[in-house]
Amino acid sequence: MARTELLIRPLVQLSGITKSFYGVRANQSVDFSLAGGEIHALLGENGAGKSTLMNVLTGLYQPDSGCIAIEGHARRIDSPAAAIEAGIGMVHQHFKLVSAFTVAENIHLGWNETPFRAPAALLEARTAALSRRFGLAVRPSARVGEISAGEQQRVEILRVLARGARILILDEPTAVLTPPEVAILFAALRAFRAQGNAVILISHKLGEVLEIADRVTVMRAGRSIETCAAQGASRASLARLIMGDTSLPPMQESGRAVADDAAVRIELRGVTVRDHRGIALLDNVDLQVRAGEVLGVAGVAGNGQRALSEILTGNLRPDSGTVLLDGQAVAHPTPRRFARHGIGHIPEDRLRTALAADLSLAENAVLREYDRSPVARGPLFVPGRARALAVRIIDDAQLDRRDPSLPARNLSGGNQQRLVAQREARIADRVLVAAYPTRGLDIGAVASLHAAMHRLCARGIGVVLISEEIEELLDHADRIAVLFAGRIAGILPASDAESERLGLLMSGQALVPDAPDRDPGRAA
Amino acid sequence: MRTYTVQRVPSVSGRVRTGATLLSCLASVLAAGLLLALLGLHPAALGLQVLHQSLANRYGLEDLALLAAPLAMCGLSVSLMLRVGLWNIGADGQFFVGAAGAAWIGLYGPSWSTLPMLALMGAASMTAGAAWIAVPALARLILGTSEIITTLLLNFVARLGIDWLVTGPWRDRASSVTAQSPRLPVAIPKLPRDWHLGGMHWGLAVVLALACVLALAFRFTRWGYELRICGANRNAASYAGMAVNRRLLEAMLLAGAVAGLGGMLELAGTVHRLQSGLSNGYGYVGIIVAVLAASSPLGVVVTGVLMALVLNAGTVLQTQGVPSSAAVALVGLILLSAAVGERLANYRLQRIPPAPRPGQAA
């Protein structure tokens, strides 16, 4: 049970919150209390019930039972408007901003202090004033779709603070930030706390939690398991609480020096890719993926990772430069050609790109092998064999739903990711390109995915691991390339890399002058 | 405290969805019956009369089959495009130009014997139908222009074009009727008299064969699998290396060709002259035929017959002094309920389990 013997009256008290969806209990008698002047971290695996609890607090869901008290008074929060009224504001992981609108318009959206007549100039002036008052730098007239993720986050925070929030909920706020931006955010949160306000911080990054939180509450399987002071807790103790009894597979060796003469599987030479506006997504990139190595790609999201993974898998054609597969230049790259060559691809947005959510698991599982034997016979498609193959893939992926005729939509995010990972690992005879493969996975699933990655390496397959978590890269990559603004800011062996140095590279504050020992020997 | 709540489940099986859709269609037909009762008619008697006239004797059955055939062809056309997630609202226009293409061969083409002639007419109708959808198809693929509106606009153009043909250059000058072409020299032969549907032409067999071929192609070819993936998620299809635009173009052109062939069957099998009344909004009814069948080709044959019954009800109503346009309204009502029913299939009345006492194990 929660130990919440606070002497002061809590700012927020949730008692006995229960909420179920189609028979599954997402929250089960959850108690949670938040004191004024604290930063309270909420931890737990995906599906542990954190989001549901926060959606109850912000009025998006109505609990089946339980009650909410704000400053000691019971309060019905039956709509997002009521939550805002009660001084609760949330900054979502996927920002809830209208990207076609300007910053000023987003700030004033649905706000009862917005003047009835609302010309752009007035809104922008008001936004500028708010920006100064709360010390959050934003450009009022910029379109949200064209500003960086960090600035979008400031817009969301500013919007919440402008409405007089005293309780700020942040869901994975640092995922899109560079290390310096994280420091700025944390400073702002501490200032907010100093005024007697409170912050609920949802995060997977335990180091960060220990750095900034005062107290920590851990949820597991819809229940609140434990609330404790952050002081005295450790990463290991928190991980144990989050995981429960399940044990982690042993960690793999990493940072091995892969022999310089290992075969180069994919090579990019001076590759440049531009978007429809002519802006370079990748700018003169040179990169080699060698057999049997894990090549980590670090960088803040949006610095060219998507283009890089698409170039490496034939989904995108370079505007200039060459892509070589096993030393052969590819004149007309296509995804099919790369797949045939043995290059698997776990894309960053699996639901948008890698799965057809409305189709069955069987149809999704054979997506990469439908055109080869045994599923295909000439132009024919043999449903029986497709199903047999699908059952095997589903078994190997250890999904929790095994019925191959079930729509892929019914899987949880983590299980969808496992299905994609298993499917891609099967065709990856030479290289596996994995963009944020651990996103949305539990700690246990992350460990087994990393283990699978190292097994591929042991078979001589090159793995490209694109991630924004420096710790993941340091733990598992052999070399780390840092992407900044579409360029390779540097390539370091993982054994030499430290997180500060990587952080500087990621924010474009330092450039490694083409580490000469790693420079590709230009022999075709 | 509430103990029941309505909850949405993320997905339901095809069977549940089809069941819910058909149930709500039935409900809408009952509601229409209620309306008729309020107007002082006897809906039950009318319903029986419709069934009796359509199913009880061979003439009724023939008429039903004659009506179901073009509906099924248009339904197949719409469902082909639904496979790849696109709407063909223009089956009506493709039907007309298909008929016009066939009529052109029939009236002004070579004078071969019946079978080669029919084959040539079929080819001409399919070419015309495919050509008619080509502009919307290319606009969709290259520019992203909504195919819904472009295919629909061409329906008006096609109808006006037929009007012009049959009142102008192709008008039958030997007849006193001012808006039809001369009678075609060839016709699709009838089925043998001693068959149950004797009197119906061989076009019916073409419809059934086409439905079977499409059903097999969808299920047992790589092409069918690719169409399915393209329809469900275009990004995933191109990620998997499929030629997405090509598959979409094929589906669209084929849809136009199928609707065009439907026009040829109607012309050469049933009507024998090109005229403005050749299609009684079959292309539009085809949308609901395809939707009710969840775009399954074999299902389209069944729902085609069902919708033919509904249209027959309009004819029966006409004898009772209700305008035949009431049937169009009824089709609209059925379509609305089908659309709503399909979505309501996702909702369940859920009992909220009583909250466990604190400390109780899960």
Place this chain on the structure above:
Amino acid sequence: MTLLSGLLGNALLSGGVLALAGMGELLAERVGVLNLGVEGLMALGAVSAVITVASTHDAGLGVAASLAVGAIAGGVFAIATVLARASQVLCGMALTMGGLGLAATIGRPFAGQPSAATFRPMPIPLLDQMPVLGDALFRQSLPVYLAYLVLPLALHLLLFRTRHGLTLRAIGENPAACDAVGIRVLPLRFAYVVLGAALSASAGAYLTLGFVPSWSDGVTAGRGWIAVSLVIFAGYRPWRIVAGALLFGLVNALGYLAQARNWGVPSAFLSMLPYLVTLLFMIVPALLSRGRPGATAPAALGLPYYRDQR
């Protein structure tokens, strides 16, 4: 000069139908609902106006009836699409078929008869004395001024100059973002779909009381569909919709002129013009601006909103 004046006057009059229907559709689309039932709504509005004036001899009441009937039909459509979240394409087609069928059924006794009351011209003093333009532009009836000046101005100010307009546009772009800041998405969507439907239906009243003016089956002749396309290529902006409507009016008027003067073009081809011109407008501007993002549709157009997306 009477030729030019007549042409302009006729263009203005016939374009008004599209302007009204288009602005109705604009309201629905701006809050994210694609209403393909405009054609059916127009037919219902047209027939209810004719029936109303047959017994009341009051054109104003006829318009009121069309607004009311349009609101009811729009309410049914909104229940299906906004609340039950059924496919907007299917429900729109259903509204078109149902509306056309119902209108033809109840309108049969009135078919072909001239409307019992029509809009009265309302000359604007002084301006109507202008040469050429006076006759064409300033001796029109009140609904024409409403359709070309008052309504677009009102909609423009509402959408782009007020807090409420900001909310409406945001609902069409990103309903989840609106929900998060406490905007009640579904009630507002519902309200504006109903309002838009009423406006589209009033285009039908305008047709049978001001332009044709009589009811017959098929009198709407695809104008509802042209209005839907008009909204798209007008980039979802009220003033451009009105300008586009006027352009179509001109195409129409030229058709009539050609027919009246017997220019030797078969009438079927003249009747095709509006559809072909619409098609052209759907395709050519997009062709010219390839690669450059032009005026884009509201991002959430056509998508039902669920709070618990999964």
